[in-house]
Amino acid sequence: MRLLSRDDLTVGMRFLAALPRFLRTPLSIGEMRAIVRDRFARREARFLARLAEACGLPGSPYARLMDHAGCTVEDVAASVRRDGVEGALATLYAAGVHLAGDEFKGRRPVVRGSLAFTVDPATLVNPRSVVHGLSESSGSRGARTPVPIDLAFVRDHAVNTHLALEAHGGRGWTHAHHGFPGGTSVTNPLEFAKGGRPPARWFTPIDIGSPELSPRYRWGVRAMRIGSLIAGVPLPGPTLATFDDPSPVVRWMADERARGRTPHLWGYASTAVLICQAAREAGVDISGARFTMGGEPTTPARRAVVEAAGAVALPRMGTTETDILTFACAHPQAADDMHFLDDRHALIQPGSGRGTTGVPDDAMLLTSLLDTAPLLLVNVCMGDRATLLRRDCGCGLARDGWGLHLHDVRSFEKLTAGGITFLDVDVIRVLEEVLPLRFGGRPADWQLVERHDGDRARPEVVLVVDPSVGALDEHAVADAFLEAIGGGTGGERLMELQWREARMLRVVRESPRRTASGKILHLHLDKQGRVPVSDGEAD
Incomplete structure (x- = not known):
């Protein structure tokens, strides 16, 4: 039996001691708006302060990059006065002061001319942070990264959460969360509570009592429950709602509607799809329900499934390292039209022809x-790309100062097999539109997995099809995929021919693979030929 470590006990006791005061001091909407106005008013000064702190950390990669570029914090301050925060960051990027995802994670050395070193991610932790818990990135792009959870940061994020809810008329909604223990299953309920609207339910896809689960998650659940009772602001315990059977969520939403209330669930995009599909199959009306959905792209196909159930899709984007970066626009012009929260982070892109290894032209570079x-973070790329647009949409988020919109947000993670490389954006259309239209099923029922074929000692690509889709001619499915993905006369056609010749694609009837935090990625890189075991939650 696994036991709690001394560090786990220390962090848990610190969390339990701080939680009651956190919950007893909610913020009003007026206070939240004042906080955001102050953030924007002091944005340049806050950027320079964070940059100075980042460069002052022992072993700071930013200090080494700036020194190599011949740049000082004073030089950056002059650039900010001249060109603004984003202009100064663009100048730093051009001078080589940035980190690609693999560099940031310490998986690939940073090389800038004669300068070469490897980043230790621990050197990027904010020394101001008080560790009330730990979250971990899901590992969907490699090794997990431990990130401290500080209740002061949760408070700061609650400000954005409740102003976003206000923009969508959601201050009176009944909130719930769906997710694994840890990570956002801790922070999200606390954010709701900080605005005076604690969640009514917490649904989890795994049994909290499972011996496979680290004891620190079970004790974390108990600590949050006990601390909330001491504070007089009780937070819900877990209710099992698996990915295979989300009916508890469906019933809760139907009950809320029957009481004249609006149910609002915070969770993954694929989870929202499964819940809406389950409601339709059961003949349960959940029209009017709201889904704040992230962790995976809110594609047109996923949004369509939610809207077909009469529900409302509210896309979001975030990472474990940053928490939420965007909230849904109330007057969207795309399936995933979102406002970037530039009171919390600065965002630039390299621009046409200015990309580098691991940082394409339209990559998102983030700064704390x-x-x-x-x-x-200073010009750090987390592996995502997007289309950016400034427009006055007229929604509440724009009125509160967030005028930068993002849409078409995608990972630029690559899948390579048989000498052919393509991006996940190239397979989304086939997996979410072409194959479901021809053979049936939902967007979440189809997935591409790269893994090692031990028998033939080479990589293979597996097209995973959920058994719920029904009887299929697997050869016809493989042919349809190859025809659709190779629908061209150039490289796409070459890929199709090469995969056919090498018998690179195989169809397997099983549930799509999930990351350790429960996401369903369009491309799942499974080099070991096994499914990750859940041990926490990411963004």
């Missing part, structure tokens, strides 16, 4: 602005 940020 809050003094409570868990990690100090």
Whole structure:
């Protein structure tokens, strides 16, 4: 039996001691708006303060990059006065002061001319952070990264959460969360509570009592429950709602509607799809329900499934390292039209022809602005790309100062097999539109997995099809995939021919693979030929 470590006990006791005061001091909407106005008013000063702190960390990669570029914090301050925060960051990027995802994680050395070193991610942790818990990135792009959870940062994020809810008329909604123990299953309920609207339910896809689960998660659940009772602001315990049977969520939503209330669930995009599909199959009306959905792209196909159930999709984007970066626009022009929260982070892109290894032209480069940020980031790429647009949409988020919109947010993670490389954006259309239209099923029922074929000692690509889709001619499915993905006369056609010749694609009837935190990625890289075991939650 696994036991709690001394560090786990220390962190747990610190969390339990701090939680009652956190819950007893909610913020009003007026206070939240004042906080955001102050953030914007002092944005340049806050950026320079974070940059100075980041460069002052022992072993700071930013200090080494700036020194190599011949740049000082004073030089950056002059650039900010001249060109603004984003202009100064663009100048730093051009001078080589940035980190690609693999560099940031310490998986690939940073090389800038004669300078070469490897980043230790621990050197990026904000020394101001008080560790009330630990979250971990899901490992969907490699090794997990531990990130401290500080209640001061949760408070800062609650400000954005409740102003976003206000923009969508959601202050009176009944909130619930669906997710694994740890990570956002801790922070999200606390954010709701900080605005005076604690969640009514917490649904989890795994049994909290499972011996497979680390004891620190079970004790974390108990600590949050006990601390909330001491504070007089009780938070819900877990209710099992698996991915195979989300009916408890469906019943809760139907009950809320029957009481004249609006149910609102915070969870993954694929989870929202499964819940809406389950409601339709059961003949349960959940029209009017709201889904704040992230962790995976809110594609047109996923949004369509939610809207077909009469529900409302509210896309979000975030990472474990940053928490939420965007909230849904109330007047969207795309399936995933979102407002970037530039009071909390600065965002630039390299621009046409200015990309580098691991950082394409339209990559998102993020910089921390809050003094409570868990990690100090300066032009760090997390592996996502997006289309950026400034427009006055007229929604509440724009009125509160967030004028930068993002849409078409995708990972630029690559899958390579048989000498052919393509991006996940190239397979989304086939997996979410072409194959379901021809053979049936939902967007979450189809997935591409790369793994090692031990028998033939080479990589293979597996097209995973959920058994719920029904009887299929697997050869016809494989042919349809190859025809659709190879629908061209150039490289796509070459890929199709090469995969056919090498018998690179195989169809397997099983449930799509999930990451350790429960996401269903369009491309799942499974080099070991096994499914990750859940041990926490990411963004």
